[in-house]
Amino acid sequence: MAEDKDVSLEHLERLIQLDESLRKKNEFDTDETAEVSPTERLLIHLRTLHAAEQIPAVQVREEGVPERIGRYQVQHLVGTGGFAVVYLAKDAELQRDVAVKIPLPSRLLNPEIRKRFVQEAQLAAQLDHPHIVDIYETGVDGMVPFIAYAYCSGPTLSAWLQKYGPLAPDLAAATLVRLTDAVAYSHQRGILHRDIKPANVLLFPTQWAHEDGLPFLPRLADFGLAKMIESATSETGSSVILGTPLYMAPEQIESASPNHSADVYGLGCILFETLTGQPPISGQTIFQVLEEIRKRNIPAPRAINPRIPKDLSAICQCAMAPVPEYRYACAIDLRDDLLRYLRRERIFARTSGFDLLVRFLRSPRRVQEAAIFNMFSNAAVLIWIYTWLVGAGLEAPVMNGATLEQLIPYTNGPTAYHATMLGLGWQIGRRKQWAAVVSIGVSGLMNLFLIATLSRWISPPYPGIYLSERTRDIAFFLVLSITGMQCLLSSCAWYALNPSRRQTHSPLS
DSSP states (O other): OHHHHHHHHHHHHHHHHHHHHHHHHOSOOTTTTTTSOHHHHHHHHHHHHHHTTTSOGGGSOOTTOOSEETTEEEEEEEEEOSSEEEEEEEETTTTEEEEEEEEOHHHHTOHHHHHHHHHHHHHHTTOOOTTBOOEEEEEEETTEEEEEEEOOOSOBHHHHHHHHOSOOHHHHHHHHHHHHHHHHHHHHTTOOOSOOOGGGEEEEEOSSOOTTOOSEEEEEOOTTHHHHHHHHHHHHTOOOOOSOGGGOOGGGGTTOOOOHHHHHHHHHHHHHHHHHSSOSOOOSSHHHHHHHHHHTOOOOHHHHOTTSOHHHHHHHHHHTOSSGGGSOSSHHHHHHHHHHHHTTOOOSSSOOHHHHHHHHHTOTHHHHHHHHHHHHHHHHHHHHHHHHHHHHHTTOGGGTTOOHHHHHHHHHHHHHHHHHHHHHHHHHHTTOHHHHHHHHHHHHHHHHHHHHHHTTSSOOSSOSOSSSHHHHHHHHHHHHHHHHHHHHHHHHHHHHHOHHHHHHOOTTO
16 A cells, blocks of 8 residues: 555656646657656646636647547546536446546645545545436546446537527426426535536436426536535635626625525526526626625516516525525525426515515524614613613702612622623624524513503602602603514524524425
8 A cells, every 4th residue: 555655746746747748848849748648648638738728628729639548548628617617428337428538637736636636536426317418427547536427418508598688488487497396405404506507507408308307408517516626625724716707696705604595596596597597697707797696686587678478587586695594595496486487376486565574574584683783772771770870879950869778689680680781782792592592582571561550550669769750651661662673683683593494494485
């Protein structure tokens, strides 16, 4: 094993030296590379492609296309991307065409990325779904990892839209139903895509039209690769923007860890482009695109094409909501709403004013608001209470003759209440669910006490420090407003912090 490791290190050093020499020469010299191994020759070809990555794939010269990768006979280059190169190859054993993907040199020279390339591909190969591209094999040829998957002779969804324009609304919805079903399937198995876009949807030709009118079989490709890049770069301390900027969810550029909601956003972007023929975000540079995403400047599909059905436009907007909590809770919810649209049933995305209010109250943003309001409002009331004590001690005229000895016995209870609520607000800010529950109970009891006092069911606790009953009632009503708001915001915080409700309930239901 030690000897194999030394050989691998020597091989890798040779690859790095070749790559550095190519950077300086910037040309293909057959004399210098005549004695290199097939793996080294493949790296030379990859380096050539990497240097020409701004040139369309059809213009990239193919003199150095490898003859074989693993057991696959390479026929020609299919295309290049920011991460990998794809070749059309022949599987001689099974007599079928396959697409073989291998990383670019900048990825190959990182041992951790090479390792994770294979690991994530093996994980994605476990996915068996009619609308996910099949992965036949993963392996390593020399020092070059590769993935062999089903070859698609048809175009990508992106190429189709560029050539033929937007899809008919029902056809777009039917296409998205297939893709959302595939994403829901992968999420159930713990695999996120993180780079859902039309270019990653392959349209496999079919000999007959499906019952929903689809003239092709849409299948999603490249599962797990974005996650693999993130895992590798995070361990080296470098930063990288995952995904294609035009289709990135806002939280993906705000240093938040993407989850299944980012994939729902990507599905919404595909629906947007299939309906309008253009991406949801426009910009001449990546900085302009990222700024548009930060500003949440995403138009409604009907603003671009008024003939798009209102229900389908609403579904698209809900899937692409800037705040993750306002989107569909999962891909299954999006799929179900698309099916309701196709059946001409009432969809969940078309909400009433009451539904919007409920969604607002359930937002996780209420956690921070509950914490801030509890802390500042109770701190203000405590200052108010002790201001009265200071006034009584100084025998201020506004105290209406009340003495410090009369007020002190009545301040213990309110002080304990407001100090407790202030501490609970701090704990809510730390996302403690128990603090929200206690805050609801304590503030609820205080509300009952204040209502009983204002209704004259019980005697007011303070002596005659107020000029009249009216001024006393105004003061008690103000306190009731504060405690009522504390109870309401604590209830919203409890709901947002309840993990079981977040997982089993959709924000649209």
